[in-house]
Amino acid sequence: MTFVKKLIATLSLALLPVLAVASEGGFTLDKAPERPSLSSLQHGAKLFVNYCLNCHSASAMRYNRLKDLGLSEEQIKGNLLFSADKTGDLMTTAMRPADAKAWFGAVPPDLSVIARAKASSGGTGGDYLYTYLRTFYKDDTRPTGWNNMVLPNVAMPHVMWQLQGVRTVKMVEEKDPHDHSKMVHKFAGFEQVTPGTMTATEFDTATADLVGYLEWMAEPAQNTRKRLGVWVLLFLSLFVLLTWRLSASYWKEVK
Structure with a gap:
């Protein structure tokens, strides 16, 4: 077996666990739209504070970091x-963990890096969250009255049900x-039972803004990192060319 074949075989074995997660038979994830603009991230931050921060904390994020999104x-x-x-305080919730567990059966997770934590759930973390937040449905058999396809x-209720x-x-x-x-x-x-305050398109857009903010919050410096990365690659390319x-000049003299 050649070195290349051995390498391919090794990589295939290494990827088996990843492939198993990606094809586990769960709900197909939708692609989360890109939300690069500051206005969409600002809207996402507003949705996060109004709908998520009541139960979830983001203990690795301070309010004043939102200045990076263009907010004063x-x-x-x-x-x-x-x-x-x-504004220098951390984004924490007033809900006590004991109360949360009694009401929902589980303590709501911290959302500081939830977008990165879900990145291995078949698709990107943004894809997972975007699909998850849009696939709640009414289920009277559940303690909260809600269930989710993803x-x-x-345990979490549909906090944005008034919007959606x-x-x-429907099952066949x-x-x-x-x-x-x-x-099977x-x-x-x-099947829409009662309308929300938003149309389906408006709700999808709002959800994309919220997910975009969650992705930004998981790594606020990512835009700076990407910009610096481009310059680093350009510098390395120039350095390789000069080298x-x-x-070539050195070996020409040797010959």
């Missing part, structure tokens, strides 16, 4: 500072592709 200290104080006294039997409205799932019976003697239930879409020409 006055705007942060007037529009986003509800559960803290100073995370079945989820109330939906149920099909023959099991692995055993034609059995029938397959997801066939959502190549210097080497």
